[in-house]
Amino acid sequence: MAFFLVKFIGQEGTILTKRVEAVTQEEAISLSGVSDNVIQSVVVDHFGGIRAALTDRRLPMNEQVLALITLASKLESGKTLGRAILESVDFEKLGISREDLARCDLPAEYFKLLRFDETALLLADAGDRSGKLADSLKRAAETLRSRERTRKEFAKPMFTAVLYGIVGVAAGIGFPLFGGSMMHKFVYEQKLPIEVTKISEILMGLNTLYTTQWHLMLLAVVLGFVFKKRLWEVTRGWPVLQLFDNRTRVKRGLEFIQAYQLLTTSGYTNPMVFKFLHERSTGEPRIMYETAQQALAEGREIGEIFDDPAWPKIISQNLQGFEEQTPDGRARILENLTEALTEIFTQYSQRIAGLVGKIAMLVLVSSILLFALGFYVPLVTMRPGM
Incomplete structure (x- = not known):
């Protein structure tokens, strides 16, 4: 959205x-x-x-999981969802009033107002339609718990990589700003007998670039953000960015398999699943689900629908002949796919974290060397008699 x-x-x-x-x-x-x-x-x-x-204030993921389990328990005891939320969710902490809750009618409206994860909205809607809201909330809690467990597996290396990235960027900007300006002052204003090397010229050149063209660089960042979709279409196949693209495709596939398994368990047919996901998606996934709906209407099997570069190939390979399987066989296929995609997603995340960390470290080391060779070394080797 x-x-x-x-x-x-x-x-x-x-x-x-x-x-x-x-x-x-x-x-x-x-x-x-x-x-x-x-x-x-x-x-x-x-x-x-x-x-x-x-x-926007929202509950942490672990609190969302606990809230979903508690709400499911209260629903099973005969309470309405609205009453259960009033008793179990600290909605006032989110800036939501009782009057706001009173305007909600459908379960999905409650969870959207409370800013719950999209999975909770999806399963609340599905559970409401099938008459099994409590069971759907339990499945949503288990799905969110599993996703949070997966996220924590690569959170530490990704955090380290991001930290290195911030330090690297700060060094790449800070050292030239300080060292370049000081070197320019020593050489051209104070006329100190310093031997200006090529690296010193690079250091001063970066300082000039940062101080005179910063508005253009800022404009480039803003334009890149505004036109990020078009920019991504052009650059997604580049060597480093391809890892992010592959991770995105795997994540999209994993989210679909999880949603498909949960919705079909709630009694949804294939056309209903794709219609439901199409209505709740936006951007590229929305177009893809619309294409899938058309393919289903033409009588194509679900395995053929995912024979597309936009989806992980493992999905089309495992869903070939899916309709011919027994319900237990389908459940095993979906469970195996979920495990495989989760593992692939984790591997891509770890590779990205490692790559970002290496690039950031390279930038940091290069900045330190640039400062040392372009500023510090010329100063300590300066001879007064030059």
Whole structure:
């Protein structure tokens, strides 16, 4: 989903803005609750995701798991979902009032308001339709617990890699800014007898670049963020970025297999599964699920649908003849696929963490050498009689 800014005329005649998360502009207008005749404009909020991540409060994953288990238990005891949430979820900590909860009707609406993980929304909707909401919430809790366990497996190496990356970038900018400016002052202003080497010139050149062209570099970063989808389409096949692309495809496949297994267990047929996922997805996955719906309508088997570079090849290989299997056989295939994709996803994550760490370390070491050879060595070898 994307974030949209809905600008409309308020009761006092002033222009007000409301941020809404939706798939399309039409859906944003509908979810905003604002009348069409007072809406001035609806535009995409490119920084909505960042703003939401910084400002929107949500429960940690372990608390979401505990809340789902508790809610399932209360539902089994005969309580309504709304009552169970009032008793078990600290919604006020999220900035949500009882009046906000009272406006919710469907289970998915409750969990969306409470900013639960998308899996909880998906299974709450599926459980509501099948009449097995408590069981669906238990499965959602188990899925989130398993995902959190997988995330923690590569969180430490990824954290180390990110830390190295931050230090490397800081060194790559900080050393030239300090060393380059000081060297320029010593050589061209104070006229000290320092022998300027090629490395010293590089150091001063980087300082000039950073201090005179910073606005262009900042503009490039902003444009890259705004047009990140187009930029990604061009660069996704590059050697290093290909690892990220492969990891994304594996993650997409893993999320589909998990959702497919959970939805079919809840009584969904293949057309219903793809229709449901199409309605709840956005961007490239939405187009892919739409294509899958068309392929199913043409009578193609599910294994053939995933014979596409956008999906991990292991999915199409294992789903060949899937419809001919018994229910137990299908369950085993999906479980094996989940385990295999989880392992592949973890391996890609570890490779990315290692690669990012090596690149960051290379930048850090290069920056230190640049500073040492371009600034420190010329100073200590300076001869007063030159």
